[in-house]
Amino acid sequence: MTVVPVYLTHYPNMDTELPFHIQINHLKRDFGSHRHDFLEFSYVIEGRGFEIINGVQHPMEPGTFTLVMPYQFHSIHSEKEHPLRLYNCNFGIHLYNSTEQLPGSVERLGERELLPYVQVPCEEQEQFQAILKELYAEYQGEQIWRHALIKVKLTEILVRFDRLRRSSQLVDSVSEAVKTEGRERGRANGDIWKAIQFVHEHYREDVTLSGLAQRFGFSVPYLSELFKKTIGQNFVSFVHEVRIRQACGLLIATEMTVLDIALETGYGSYNTFTRIFKESKGITPAIFRKQNKLQLTDQR
Known part of the structure; x- marks a missing residue:
């Protein structure tokens, strides 16, 4: 029987001033295939298993950092003998307003030719864990400047992740199929994220599909189809x-x-x-x- 991936529409604090949530999870069993319209990263503290993102599998072990982009199908499988214990963080694409974008913008974080994960070297794991520990503690607290510091720490961990995967040899080991797909669909992938981000920034205005198509150089039917393929729903919805x-x-x-x-x-x-x-x-x-x-x- 075919299993239909779940579409998750909510996470704690999603509809608040700070659309951000971080927790430590213990996965004693698998987390089935699902997708959502927000970003998610995870960092393995202990245990072993593997994750599948859009049909591509990668191992999970202490030090594995993974970034899942909105609308990507993914599942996590935890070894029974060594169950995964990991940080899970969810945050909205609109957490940063138009004047303080995510570093390099969302489309850069989601570049198709980059792997969505990196195995943090042993000598850098302590630094990653220190940032995550501070981020988690700040989220749990109620001190002044809480929102600002959470954004700073989130930005820092994403920057370190992106720098590490770009400088590592992992990029060169991406399968030829993924590279080919990336070359063929690179522009479309980048521009659809620009279009998605544009809607998040200009939702107060009269945003239309024809206006977006003209702005990003697509035909209206093609952009409409691109939205459906990427996010699983039509533009108006x-x-x-x-x-x-x-x-x-x-x-x-x-x-x-x-x-x-x-x-x-x-x-x-x-x-x-x-x-x-x-x-x-x-x-x-x-x-x-x-x-x-x-x-x-x-x-x-």
Whole structure:
């Protein structure tokens, strides 16, 4: 029987001012194939196993750092005798606003000819673990400048990962099939990430498929198909998803009226916003705000 990969749509703190979550997981059994629209990295502390990303398998052992880009299918398999213990971190593509992009931008992190993982050398593992320990502690705390320091530490770990994989011989060992695919689809891959990132930055505006196609030099039908292949949904649904996610954060973190939030997230009318919000979340914006405000109060 064919197993359909799960599409994960949520992680803790996703709809908040800081769309970021990090935890330490103990995998005593496999985590089946799934995908999601946010970024995820993992770092193995102990144990052994392997991970499959878009059909390509790589080993997991102490020191393995993996970055999974949005919409990639992946699964983790843990050895029963040596179960994996690892950091797992999820964060939204919009965690950094347009003036403070992820280093080198998202499309650079997801370059097709680069492997999505690296085996950190023994002499550098202590440094990686120190950064992750600080990142984890900052996330657990409530000190002033918490959000800023989390972004700094996240940026540092991603920069070190990307530098390491680019300077290592792993890049040269990528299979010829992957290299060929990368050469053939390199431009499309880079530009679709630019288009996705553009939507995340300009969701307040009247973003259209034809406008994006013109901006990035694609035909409308081709860009439409590229969206479906990359993210598994059509362009209009994707724009609504981005806007509603931003609206959720504003409903929880601010006292803005629902109408103001509708306008702030690119909707021209209150009725359109509430209809699409209810279709997405199953409840009205007002009820969503009330429920999540109560949860925040209970947590405190």
